Amino acid sequence: MIKHIVFWKLKDQAEGADRAANALKMKALLDSCADLVPGIVKFEAALAQPGLEATYDVVLYSEFADRAALDAYQEHPSHVAIKPFIGAVREARQCMDYEV
Numbered sequence: 276m277i278k279h280i281v282f283w284k285l286k287d288q289a290e291g292a293d294r295a296a297n298a299l300k301m302k303a304l305l306d307s308c309a310d311l312v313p314g315i316v317k318f319e320a321a322l323a324q325p326g327l328e329a330t331y332d333v334v335l336y337s338e339f340a341d342r343a344a345l346d347a348y349q350e351h352p353s354h355v356a357i358k359p360f361i362g363a364v365r366e367a368r369q370c371m372d373y374e375v
Contacts, residue, residue, distance in 0.1 A: 276316065277339045282331035282369040289364040297364040298322050298332050304357040305335055311351045314344025331369070345372065 283301070285294045292300070305320035316338040323329035339345040348354055 276375050277342055277345045277372055278375060279335070279337045279339060279345055279372050280370070281335045283333045283361065283365045284330070284367040285332045285364050286366045290360065292364075294332060301333050301361060301364065304360065305333075308348070308351075308354050308357070311353055312344060312347040314340035315348065316340055331367075342374075 285297055285301070287294050289297055299322070302320045302322055309315065309318040318335075318337045320333065320335050323332050337348075339348065
């Protein structure tokens with residue numbers, strides 16, 4: 276199994292919207308990718324919540340049956356299609372993949 280975890284810090288303003296609006300849109304876009312390919316075991320996008328510690332605005336926690344499933348997700352046209360928006364609104368990105 277491969278775990279794929281990504282954190283994004285968003286710009287204060289981008290694409291004509293503020294950070295909060297872009298975070299909501301980004302979560303909706305990520306949620307739309309939850310069932311793109313066979314082999315997605317878990318797929319959870321979440322936003323930073325008031326009152327809880329967070330240094331980033333959006334997180335994706337996902338698990339894939341194997342490397343082939345992760346690669347299929349990364350290359351899927353629907354996933355590729357959301358990347359321009361995410362790239363436009365993000366200030367920073369951190370990612371870690373690991374096998375268990």
